[in-house]
Amino acid sequence: MSHVLHTSGLSQRSRWAADQAISFLMQQGVENPGCISLAAGLVDEDSLPxxxxxxxxxxxxxxxxxxxxxxxxxxxxxxxxxxxxxxxxxxxxxxxxxxxxxxxxxxxxxxxxxxxxxxxxxxxxxxxxxxxxxxxxxxxxxxxxxxxxxxxxxxxxxxxxxxxxxxxxxxxxxxxxxxxxxxxxxxxxxxxxxxxxxxxxxxxxxxxxxxxxxxxxxxxxxxxxxxxxxxxxxxxxxxxxxxxxxxxxxxxxxxxxxxxxxxxxxxxxxxxxxxxxxxxxxxxxxxxxxxxxxxxxxxxxxxxxxxGAFQEHVRHVRDSYTRKRDAMLAAAEKYFADIPGVTWRRPSGGLYVWMSLPASIPTGFQSPLFQAAVKQHGVMYVPGELCFAPVQGGRPKNHMRLSYGVQTPEGITDGMWRLSRAVKQVLAG
Amino acid sequence: MSHVLHTSGLSQRSRWAADQAISFLMQQGVENPGCISLAAGLVDEDSLPxxxxxxxxxxxxxxxxxxxxxxxxxxxxxxxxxxxxxxxxxxxxxxxxxxxxxxxxxxxxxxxxxxxxxxxxxxxxxxxxxxxxxxxxxxxxxxxxxxxxxxxxxxxxxxxxxxxxxxxxxxxxxxxxxxxxxxxxxxxxxxxxxxxxxxxxxxxxxxxxxxxxxxxxxxxxxxxxxxxxxxxxxxxxxxxxxxxxxxxxxxxxxxxxxxxxxxxxxxxxxxxxxxxxxxxxxxxxxxxxxxxxxxxxxxxxxxxxxxGAFQEHVRHVRDSYTRKRDAMLAAAEKYFADIPGVTWRRPSGGLYVWMSLPASIPTGFQSPLFQAAVKQHGVMYVPGELCFAPVQGGRPKNHMRLSYGVQTPEGITDGMWRLSRAVKQVLAG
Known part of the structure; x- marks a missing residue:
């Protein structure tokens, strides 16, 4: 017998399960240990109860x-x-x-x-x-x-x-x-x-x-x-x-x-x-x-x-994330406001800032921006295109999901600075 | 619109999922609170770490x-x-x-x-x-x-x-x-x-x-x-x-x-x-x-x-279940040895004794035995037929799964006595 499991050895449904992009991101983190992750949707370690x-x-x-x-x-x-x-x-x-x-x-x-x-x-x-x-x-x-x-x-x-x-x-x-x-x-x-x-x-x-x-x-x-x-x-x-x-x-x-x-x-x-x-x-x-x-x-x-221990804890968590959200928005203002065509949303809660680049700048795993960000500038984000179902005319490719969950306010500021340099570098072509 | 979810509102696979017999058993337990359960595959509460x-x-x-x-x-x-x-x-x-x-x-x-x-x-x-x-x-x-x-x-x-x-x-x-x-x-x-x-x-x-x-x-x-x-x-x-x-x-x-x-x-x-x-x-x-x-x-x-806390704990658990297994086998010997056509296995571990009755005595939820056991004698078991895939000639209907997991040795002995009385009653017809 062959000890290789042929594709036919898996169920039909199993073949539908796609590779998780999350695995690729985690791998990038492991391979680039100095990288500041604005990608991970993890929660703040200091706030764990x-x-x-x-x-x-x-x-x-x-x-x-x-x-x-x-x-x-x-x-x-x-x-x-x-x-x-x-x-x-x-x-x-x-x-x-x-x-x-x-x-x-x-x-x-x-x-x-x-x-x-x-x-x-x-x-x-x-x-x-x-x-x-x-x-x-x-x-x-x-x-x-x-x-x-x-x-x-x-x-x-x-x-x-x-x-x-x-x-x-x-x-x-x-x-x-x-x-x-x-x-x-x-x-x-x-x-x-x-x-x-x-x-x-x-x-x-x-x-x-x-x-x-x-x-x-x-x-x-x-x-x-x-x-x-x-x-x-x-x-x-x-x-x-x-x-x-x-x-x-x-x-x-x-x-x-x-x-x-x-x-x-x-x-x-x-x-x-x-x-x-x-x-x-x-x-x-x-x-x-x-x-x-x-x-x-x-x-x-x-x-x-x-x-009531939960209710008390969640108040601390909210305070902590509020400071981080504010740090990310302040850094966005400081480092991205002067880049033409860059916009971002101001969330009233949660863990994410959605940033949009000029339509000509793709952000995907294979894009010059992602490569420059991870390998030269040491910062990581989630490419926005992962978050779109297939659409007519193709998925929008110029967005980024930025998370302020895991980093400290200082790390967020540093990460945003790094990211802005990567964006400017790619824009300068 | 109708707010009733028609069968067609469920996925095909959802329609394959059978009722869990376990729910029926739990319901019996709730409805018959004095019942000694030799059915539950739960573990000994006293042994929880x-x-x-x-x-x-x-x-x-x-x-x-x-x-x-x-x-x-x-x-x-x-x-x-x-x-x-x-x-x-x-x-x-x-x-x-x-x-x-x-x-x-x-x-x-x-x-x-x-x-x-x-x-x-x-x-x-x-x-x-x-x-x-x-x-x-x-x-x-x-x-x-x-x-x-x-x-x-x-x-x-x-x-x-x-x-x-x-x-x-x-x-x-x-x-x-x-x-x-x-x-x-x-x-x-x-x-x-x-x-x-x-x-x-x-x-x-x-x-x-x-x-x-x-x-x-x-x-x-x-x-x-x-x-x-x-x-x-x-x-x-x-x-x-x-x-x-x-x-x-x-x-x-x-x-x-x-x-x-x-x-x-x-x-x-x-x-x-x-x-x-x-x-x-x-x-x-x-x-x-x-x-x-x-x-x-x-x-x-x-x-x-x-x-090593696990290894130490599992030794206690084994000792406890050994005593319970022994109690169940002793009670089987004491109360069932004189019933013609009743046999049981002697497990060297685990939580279950498999008992077989004469082929003429069905044990299923609707059987006279199950009804007599639960309602008159206050003891519950898992009907063996649940443990068989469909087979030619029909599932064997004369077995019982008896668990010594949750009861004390005394409860096991009492439960086995009750069960033997139910079996004798049904055999006497």
Missing amino acids: AEPVRETVVTLLSDSASARSALQYGTTQGRLDLRGSLLDYMAAQEGVPRETLGYDASRMVVTTGSQQLLSLLCETLLDPGDICIVGAPTYFVFLGCLAGVGAEPISVPLDENGMQPELLEQALARLNELGRLPQVKMIYVVSEFDNPSGVSVSLERRKAIVDIANRWSIHNRILILEDAAYRDLRFDGNPLPSLLALDGSKEQVLYTQTFSKTLSPGLRVGFGVLPKDVMKPVLDRKGNEDFGSANFPQAIVTRMLKS | AEPVRETVVTLLSDSASARSALQYGTTQGRLDLRGSLLDYMAAQEGVPRETLGYDASRMVVTTGSQQLLSLLCETLLDPGDICIVGAPTYFVFLGCLAGVGAEPISVPLDENGMQPELLEQALARLNELGRLPQVKMIYVVSEFDNPSGVSVSLERRKAIVDIANRWSIHNRILILEDAAYRDLRFDGNPLPSLLALDGSKEQVLYTQTFSKTLSPGLRVGFGVLPKDVMKPVLDRKGNEDFGSANFPQAIVTRMLKS
Whole structure:
């Protein structure tokens, strides 16, 4: 026999799973150790909650009943006490009493980060050839999930107020003309401080998107997948209700959020609120995948939500990221304002600044800019083109996603200076 | 629009995911609170390592470098330090120096329990219509994984020494005659203290199964999926090399194991050793599913393996389960020996005793026995028929899986007495 696994030894679906660009970026980091990464979406190491988690674990494991409950199997849906605390958390975020949320703990599921829930929802709801509408740009890992189930992303452009409802409506009308409306199953919306663009969807647009999804649910329900990963990292302005809160039926929106950005990615606790009829297939599938995410981190998060340790920690995290965001925007002003054709967004939260170069300057892995940035100037970013689904006329190639998550304010300033020198060098040709 | 999600709103694959029998069993437990469960595959609550985990976490989070490393994102493949420690653990289990294992940390992956790895391997390697050979009986949750990808399980009977090589060879020959050999992708073997039958595969048979898989890899490689979940729960006899250790090529066996049974299901840390060419597609898929299992529990397990706290704990756990196994076998002898046609296996490890009733006595959820046991006598078991893939002539219906995992020795004795009364009542008809 041959001990080589031929391509035919893999499942069809396995062949759809694309290489993760993230692996290439990590490799670049390893190969260029002096490089300042404005690419990584990791969180600030100094803000990781070592002390509060330690105190929580000591309390949790000192009592024999709570220790047992934390170290035993949980359930596929996630700890009931956590789902209860998450209702309070959602009520606080929405600014309403828990009783008026319109759903209960049976509608909540706990997952391994919100990533697992994004993946489960794609697996559960999308067949090959089905369509999911996404922003242009959008979260590039989610594009990998869609590819993994053979679904087709259709792009709708964002502006500074998020996905544009009139363009969403146009896209649906065009798909309808093409007879493809029945394949449209989902609209993916990063509602707050979008990865990568940093923008949030305005209140008016949230209402409009929910309305559009409802009105165009002609052949089948078009669900909105609301990814609120960065919701609790708001630095400025007033909180907005989620699309879920604006959905009167509570059957149109799949809501996902995570504690990876606000508390600790190492605990890897995400959650979602799902329509009743979607919950069962998601749990059936999750039962096959892992019959439940790690229970111990769930017990830790539960206790930190109840004790207020989470809420206190997230205030520190917000303060820290606010300073970093400010450092990046100040450095952008200082080093990029004099470069013609360079623009950037000013996020009110989250971890990312979206910067656009003149259309003639590509930013991709093989571009002169990326090569100069990494190899000569020692700075790394995420090429914007990774964040676009294929579009007519080709993906825009002149954007960069810049993250202020991991670097110190000084590192951010230094990184931005380095990047500006790389851009100027390439512009000078 | 209708707010009802029609069946057509779910993906094709979603419709394959079967109801988990486990949910039904849990429901029975909830509805019959006085019931002694000999069904649950949970672990002994008294043996959960509250104290060692607490000490480990305190040490881990007191040092700022190790705290950061534990609370930050990990990698999709799992912590490198854990994979290193797992090599030492594998070497200890195989009784060979680490250098002669024949693989390194690049061949190891860490998952959310071993269940996630079973699921990932099915997703990655099996297409609808593909065949996986399983034992009769076999782990019923794995049958759910196969159903979830539309693969077909073909049964090969076990006896007290595990899967029977001559019957495996016959099954492959028959599939070859039918022109179906190219669809055979995998042989699933629970090598130690099988769930549900309690049997281990003898050394001679391990060699024979590896040899058969190799010889029948004519059209494509037939992989052996070795599930060693209970390997470290050996009470009697000498350890055996894994099928992986017996595979000279190290490209025929997919090895999976978990710390859920030996340490804590709440930490939910499993791992595997995979052929090089299978690792990449598995990681691509895991990248989509969750880009890495929770890192914090991985850091805990790493430290416990290194400090010896794990090894010390597993000795306690083995002692505890040995007493429980003995209690169940003594109770079987005491209460069932006088019932004609009742037989049971004597496991040398693991968590299960497989008991067979006269062929005329069905044990399924709707059977008079199950109903009498749960409702009148207050005892619950797992009906054996759940553990069989569909077979010609129908699934055997007269077996029970009895677990001594969660009950105390006294509870086990009481449960066995109750069960014997239910059996006698049904036999008396």
